[in-house]
Amino acid sequence: MALYYYVKKTSLPRRRILSIASTLFVFSGLSVITWVIYPILAFELFYAPKFIGLVRPIPETIISEAMENAILGSGDERANAVYASDVDYTKASNWFPKVSPKKLEYTFGSYKVSIPKLSIENALSIVGSEDLSKSLIHWAGSAQPGEYGSAIIFGHSTIPWLYNPKDYKSIFSKLPDLVRGDEIILTANNNVSYKYIVEDMRIVSPDDVSVLEQKYDDSYVTLITCVPPGTYLKRLVVTGRLSKF
Structure with a gap:
């Protein structure tokens, strides 16, 4: 049993x-x-x-x-507003809505942007475009690369751990890593490249339109994005001056 x-x-x-x-x-x-x-x-x-x-x-x-x-x-x-906003900042026209760009004549409608330190290579910048999720945006009221004045470029950013230099939604997330002396290279459609050396970095309030001003003593590039990355609190403005290769 x-x-x-x-x-x-x-x-x-x-x-x-x-x-x-x-x-x-x-x-x-x-x-x-x-x-x-x-x-x-x-x-x-x-x-x-x-x-x-x-x-x-x-x-x-x-x-x-x-x-x-x-x-x-x-x-x-x-x-x-630190992390959310009713304003769609992937649209370039919402960055400075109170300022209307001057109608300038451009010899080309787009060009390439490379920033070696950030592993950004031949990123597309479209003149006067709107969608920052698809490209960098050249502000239509600014000088074109190589000319006197400043070529102003808007780029989107997000939290650092989502950074991808090939994704336009995060392409400028590491912009704060730049320092004076770093290179920014703009290449026009005629394959002529212009090298700019970073010489100034500053943070401004979102409504500070002075960053759009043009000065014509030399050729400059101005990169603008939101900081801290992933927020809309401030704007980081990186300025470079044209240099010889």
């Missing part, structure tokens, strides 16, 4: 389940906070100090409000 015996099924103690769930919840919350706040804090710690005259580009109140918004889903309009 076979013998049988009963073995009680063991179950995970309820307290242990709650402990694991709590730990997962905490780590999930920290991950969300890190994802939201890191671009701002990293920008202040590692990039902002190199911009002359810039002590604190992002006010502490906005940082704290952005964190509150990440945790509680609250916060005022300034904090919400």
Whole structure:
């Protein structure tokens, strides 16, 4: 006659389940906070100090409000504007809506942009175009490459870990990595290339239209994107002067 015996099924103690769930919840919350706040804090710690005259580009109140918004889903309009906006900034016309570009005659409608330090090679810049998700945009009121004045180029950015130099939605995310002396190369459709050397980097407010001004003592290039990358708080303006190859 076979013998049988009963073995009680063991179950995970309820307290242990709650402990694991709590730990997962905490780590999930920290991950969300890190994802939201890191671009701002990293920008202040590692990039902002190199911009002359810039002590604190992002006010502490906005940082704290952005964190509150990440945790509680609250916060005022300034904090919400850090990562979200009703304005579609993939459209170039929304960058400076109060300024209408002058109608200038261009010998070509597009050209290529290369920034060796950022692994950007032959990125397309279209004169007077609109969609920043498909190309860089040459502001139609600015000089063309190689001429006196400044060729102004808008480029989109996003959080640094999504950077892809071939994706126009993130192409200027690493622009803060540039320093004085770095090269920017513009190549026209006639295969003539112009090398510019970075000589100035500054951060301005989104409504500062002085960055669109033209000065005609030399040939310049001006690159503009939003900073901290992934936000719409400020604008990084990188200026280079024409140099010989």
